[in-house]
Each structure stands twice: as structure tokens, then as C-alpha cells.
Amino acid sequence: MSSSAYDLISIDLVLPGMGGLDVLVRIRKLDPDIPVVMVSGHGxxxxxxxxxxxxxxxYVVKSLESFKSLPYVFENLIQExxxxxxxxxMRSQIERSERIHRSIxxxxxxxxxxxxxxxxRLVNPKLGEIFGTSAESLLGLPFWQMIKPDDMACVSRLESDPLSxxxxxxxxxxxxxxxSRWIEFRTVAxxxxxxxxxxxNVxxxxxxxxxxxxxxxxxxxLSALEGLTEICLSGMDLDGRLGGVLCQMVSGTSGAEAGGIFLREEEGLELRALHGSVEELIRFIGGVETVRLLSQP
Incomplete structure (x- = not known):
């Protein structure tokens, strides 16, 4: 028996060669969901x-009244x-869709x-990897705890206006x-x-x-070096301009503690612009044998 061949099965309790209950047991092995109505004359x-x-x-006991109502009983059972x-x-489709989405x-x-x-409230394993921890440990944590203080304004705006x-x-x-890590994230309400x-997503x-x-x-x-070349060629306000070039170069170097600009003279190198202390600069270049420090800004 195909499970899709019938909408409903009605079985008499007494059948030739096999009892109605035996038929019911066999039907349920083939199809656990199809409506089965047992009918008996001596229930x-x-x-x-x-x-x-x-x-x-x-379960229906045979009688004139029950036979009159059987069509309605059958129809209701079929609709149900x-x-x-x-x-x-629908539930199977939803569960399948959820499995696919969960896998994605x-x-x-x-x-x-x-x-x-x-x-x-929900995180995937990759987010935990980015934050250097497990996804489970992030659940329930405030988002702002993971953000560097300098970027809190960004998070505040995100929470107040996700559709900004x-x-x-x-x-x-x-x-x-x-x-710390740099992240790029997009949001939607x-x-x-x-x-x-x-x-x-992050x-x-x-x-x-x-x-x-x-x-x-x-x-x-590179821009600073170009400016330095221009200064050297023009010869105008050399010391003041060199100091500006040095500041520009140092500002682009993370963690720079000392720096200097030297001009080559006949007697060696002359320090013409300084950032930081002379001691730090000397320690960095490894000696002063060829350096003549004529002036200190």
C-alpha cells in the first residue's frame, strides 16, 4: 500500500481470513499517519x-445513526x-532551511x-576567532567591552541609529x-x-x-625628502625649514623617540635638526666619531 494512494481507510473489525485489528497493525507499519476508522457491529x-x-x-459502532454521520466523520478526518x-x-521545510542557514x-x-x-545574543565561530576567544564566551557580553575606547563614539551611534x-x-x-585587531563591520536592524x-557581519x-x-x-x-631636497637647493631659511621637515617625517613614524637631520660638511656630519634627545639619537646611530654637533635646537 502506498502512503499517498488513499486519504482514509475504514476497516470492519470482523473480516474473512484476517481480523480487522491485524489489518490495522499492518497498515500502521506502512503508514503511521493515514486516518483509519475501525467499524464494529458488536462493539x-x-x-x-x-x-x-x-x-x-x-472507533465506530454500526448503527443507522452512525452510518448517516460517517460521511461527515470521514470528511473531517481527511481534512484534519x-x-x-x-x-x-512545512515544519520539515523550516528545519531544513534552518540547517542550511546554520551551516552558512x-x-x-x-x-x-x-x-x-x-x-x-548570537555569534558564529568566526567572530570568536576574530576576537581571540570562543563564540560561546561572547554570548551575553556587551559589545562595547570589545571596542577600543577611542572608537566608542562609533558604537554609540550604531546602537542609537542602526539605520544611519x-x-x-x-x-x-x-x-x-x-x-588589538582592526575590524570592518556592517549592520542592519x-x-x-x-x-x-x-x-x-565583521x-x-x-x-x-x-x-x-x-x-x-x-x-x-617621500614628501618630506622632496621638501628637504627643495630646501637644500634653495638655501632659504635652512634651519627652520629642516625642523619642519623633520617633524613631518617623525609624525608619520609610529613610536619614533628620536630623529635628526644631518648635513655633510668638510669636517664630518653636522646636526641641523633634532627630535627627542641628543643622547637617544647618538645611542641610535651607534657613535659620534664622525658627527660634529655644532648646535642643538
Missing amino acids: TTEMAVVAFENRATK ARFKSNERA VENALAGIYILQDGAF DIPVYESKVQRKDGT IEYEGKRAILG LDITARKDKEIDMMNESRE
Whole structure:
């Protein structure tokens, strides 16, 4: 028997060659959901109990009144079975869709999160990797705890207006081991479990930002060297202009503590512009045998 061949099966309790209950048991092995109505001319309470224990849908005792109502009983059972079948199909489709979405989220190359009331409600493994911890440890944590203090204004704006005209944010996040990473994140307002929330995805852009900073520093240094060449060729206000060039060069070098500009003279090198202390500069260049410090700014 094909499970889709019938809408409903009605079985008499007494059948030639095989009892109706035996037929019911076989039907249920083939199809656990199809409506089965057991009909008996001499029904007893005990027999009805046995029928229901074997998963009969309904038990009907033969009578004139019951036969008149059978078409309505059958129709109601068929409609109910169709409704349950559609419900099962929808539930199966939803579960399949959820499995697909869960797989996409869990295997995404970007960090994905849902933020609600300022705290993480859903995160994927990649987000935990970016923050240097497990995804589970992020759940319930306030988002602002992961952001560097200098970027808190960005987070405040995000929480107050997730639909702002800045669709992409860049920020530095503090990792569990104390290091920091540059991230780029995009957000959209959603409803999650009946409440307003923010859906976001995060990319680790640390490598890109480091390259951008290196390129900016190189550009600044090149510009300073071009200015230095121009100054040397013009000979105008040399010491003052050299100091400005040195400041420009040092400002583009992260962590610079000392720097200087030397001009080659007949007796050696002459320090004409200084950033930091002379001692630090001498320690850096490794000696003063060829350096004549004629003046200190």
C-alpha cells in the first residue's frame, strides 16, 4: 500500500481470513499517519480500547445513526489529516532551511552576530576567532567591552541609529590576549525573538590597515625628502625649514623617540635638526666619531 494512494481507510473489525485489528497493525507499519476508522457491529469498550492502543483514529459502532454521520466523520478526518500533513511538510521545510542557514553562518568567512540590548545574543565561530576567544564566551557580553575606547563614539551611534547613513564602520577591537585587531563591520536592524536587534557581519581588516598605514608613512617620508631636497637647493631659511621637515617625517613614524637631520660638511656630519634627545639619537646611530654637533635646537 502506498502512503499517498488513499486519504482514509475504514476497516470492519470482523473480516474473512484476517481480523480487522491485524489489518490495522499492518497498515500502521506502512503508514503511521493515514486516518483509519475501525467499524464494529458488536462493539465493546474493551475492543475500542484495543483498537485505540493499536492507533486507530476512530472507533465506530454500526448503527443507522452512525452510518448517516460517517460521511461527515470521514470528511473531517481527511481534512484534519491533510492539515497535519501540510504542517509536517512545512515544519520539515523550516528545519531544513534552518540547517542550511546554520551551516552558512557557522562556516562563513566573516564574523556574524546578533546584538540585542547592547549584548551578543548570537555569534558564529568566526567572530570568536576574530576576537581571540570562543563564540560561546561572547554570548551575553556587551559589545562595547570589545571596542577600543577611542572608537566608542562609533558604537554609540550604531546602537542609537542602526539605520544611519554610515553603512560600514571601522574600529579597533580588544582581543582576550590583550592584542588589538582592526575590524570592518556592517549592520542592519532586524527583529529577533520579538524584540528590536542588530544583525552584523565583521571582517578582520588588520592586514589591510597595516598596509595602508605603511603606505601613508612612506608617502609622508617621500614628501618630506622632496621638501628637504627643495630646501637644500634653495638655501632659504635652512634651519627652520629642516625642523619642519623633520617633524613631518617623525609624525608619520609610529613610536619614533628620536630623529635628526644631518648635513655633510668638510669636517664630518653636522646636526641641523633634532627630535627627542641628543643622547637617544647618538645611542641610535651607534657613535659620534664622525658627527660634529655644532648646535642643538
